[in-house]
Amino acid sequence: MxxxxxxxxxxxxxxxxxxxxxxxxxxxxxxxxxxxxxxxxxxxxxxxxxxxxxxxxxxxxxxxxxxxxxxxxxxxxxxxxxxxxxxxxxxxxxxxxxxxxxxxxxxxxxxxxxxxxxxxxxxxxxxxxxxxxxxxxxxxxxxxxxxxxxxxxxxxxxxxxxxxxxxxxxxxxxxxxxxxxxxxxxxxxxxxxxxxxxxxxxxxxxxxxQAVDDVYTDELVTRYALDLVRASRVFPGVRLGVSPRGGIAFMKGARAYAMIQGRDYVTPEDLQKILPAVFSHRLILQGGSVSQAQTAEVLRGIIQQVAVPVKKRK
CATH class of the missing domain: 3.40.50.300 (P-loop containing nucleotide triphosphate hydrolases)
Incomplete structure (x- = not known):
């Protein structure tokens, strides 16, 4: 950048x-x-x-x-x-x-x-x-x-x-x-x-x-984003998780957020930061609950459940 x-x-x-x-x-x-x-x-x-x-x-x-x-x-x-x-x-x-x-x-x-x-x-x-x-x-x-x-x-x-x-x-x-x-x-x-x-x-x-598309995303970070998306679909208490379109939006948003922070690469922390804003309105909880507190608890659980990638030094 x-x-x-x-x-x-x-x-x-x-x-x-x-x-x-x-x-x-x-x-x-x-x-x-x-x-x-x-x-x-x-x-x-x-x-x-x-x-x-x-x-x-x-x-x-x-x-x-x-x-x-x-x-x-x-x-x-x-x-x-x-x-x-x-x-x-x-x-x-x-x-x-x-x-x-x-x-x-x-x-x-x-x-x-x-x-x-x-x-x-x-x-x-x-x-x-x-x-x-x-x-x-x-x-x-x-x-x-x-x-x-x-x-x-x-x-x-x-x-x-x-x-x-x-x-x-x-x-x-x-x-x-x-x-x-x-x-x-x-x-x-x-x-x-x-x-x-x-x-x-x-x-x-x-x-x-246009420059957002040039922000680099390591393969491990992309995999981490996908793991978070897929975890939202099977997390206890969730009836419907984030769609593939939502996953694409998640990555696009992470690249843009990295730019706002002055970086030309995406970090796992970028994904964690924007996750509530991307996921909260895309989740449907069991029983049709719209409680913001319950949704926030689910989002925290998803982040805690998915392991953060660590790139090993050669």
């Missing part, structure tokens, strides 16, 4: 942290998902700064920002756009929806009907939308940060497992510590957001994303 690339990522992290105070780890994990070409699902309580994080990231990379508030009556066309007949030209004209952006905040995604959820998640996977037999490409750096509230279930539509698998990470910001919350109450966040400066162009971001 070139020193220049690491410095770019450091500047981006530092710029966002000026606004999203005291959440450096969450910022790094969000950037990891973006570099890996994935998307993030934030399952978190309201009012902890998810929107601010997304807005700050968009400004810092000189990207466009759109927000969609998901509601039960939201239609797929409200997201992707619609073709409208122009009487003067006698032609149908496509009017793009908010999905044609760099960074999209999909707020409370579990409050809309499955058909609308599927339209967004298909676009996330395919990188384009098809309307009236015409295919329209999305931004090459298209990045979705979706939110859902874990404590409100009335009027919600749970995301199916196959759709959850489209998200690279599931993260939570959580409450700030006392000192950081005091700064927020003093209005520092609003002032800092207004002063955010672009530190990365979308072209430079594309180059960084």
């Amino acid at each position: 070139r020193e220049e690339q690491f410095q770019q990522l450091q500047r981006l992290t530092n710029e966002i942290e000026k606004v999203v105070i005291g959440k450096r780890e969450v910022i790094q994990m969000t950037l990891t998902a973006m570099l890996a070409g994935g998307h993030v699902l934030f399952e978190d309580i309201p009012g902890v700064g998810k929107t601010v994080l997304v807005k700050t990231l968009a400004k810092a990379i000189q990207g466009q920002f759109s927000r969609v508030q998901f509601t039960p009556d939201l239609q797929p066309s409200d997201i992707s756009g619609v073709s409208i007949y122009n009487e003067q030209s006698g032609q149908f004209e496509f009017r793009p929806g908010p999905i044609f952006t760099t960074i999209l905040l999909a707020d409370e995604i579990n409050r809309t009907a499955p058909r609308t959820q599927a339209a967004l998640l298909e676009a996330m996977s395919e990188g384009h939308v098809t309307i009236d037999n015409h295919t329209y490409a999305l931004d090459q750096n298209f990045f979705v940060l979706a939110t859902q509230n874990p404590i409100e279930y009335e009027g919600t539509f749970a995301l199916p497992e196959a759709q959850l698998d489209r998200f690279l990470f599931r993260l939570a910001i959580g409450y700030p510590v006392l000192e950081d919350e005091l700064l927020l109450m003093n209005g520092q966040q609003e002032r800092a957001l207004a002063d955010v400066r672009p530190v990365l162009t979308t072209t430079e971001l594309s180059q960084l994303k």
Whole structure:
């Protein structure tokens, strides 16, 4: 990894942290998902700064920002756009929806009907939308940060497992510590957001994303990643483990995380660090339990059960 690339990522992290105070780890994990070409699902309580994080990231990379508030009556066309007949030209004209952006905040995604959820998640996977037999490409750096509230279930539509698998990470910001919350109450966040400066162009971001594929992964480390994935499928209390697609995402995320840390190679510790964010929403526990505490216990058990590789010296 070139020193220049690491410095770019450091500047981006530092710029966002000026606004999203005291959440450096969450910022790094969000950037990891973006570099890996994935998307993030934030399952978190309201009012902890998810929107601010997304807005700050968009400004810092000189990207466009759109927000969609998901509601039960939201239609797929409200997201992707619609073709409208122009009487003067006698032609149908496509009017793009908010999905044609760099960074999209999909707020409370579990409050809309499955058909609308599927339209967004298909676009996330395919990188384009098809309307009236015409295919329209999305931004090459298209990045979705979706939110859902874990404590409100009335009027919600749970995301199916196959759709959850489209998200690279599931993260939570959580409450700030006392000192950081005091700064927020003093209005520092609003002032800092207004002063955010672009530190990365979308072209430079594309180059960084391409560089992720050059991060070296030793065969032993790849085998360790696979062992962790396969352990998730047979671990006591787990009904459905991580899919092969999830395993591929796991490795991609590890390479991107290594870049964030300034390395051009993946370590077993990188895999352990991102494992909860990659695995937590892909596991289905026996009895259909959605307890975060129980899931966290299973994830710890998987890490403890699988032996860490040690390369022998010749």
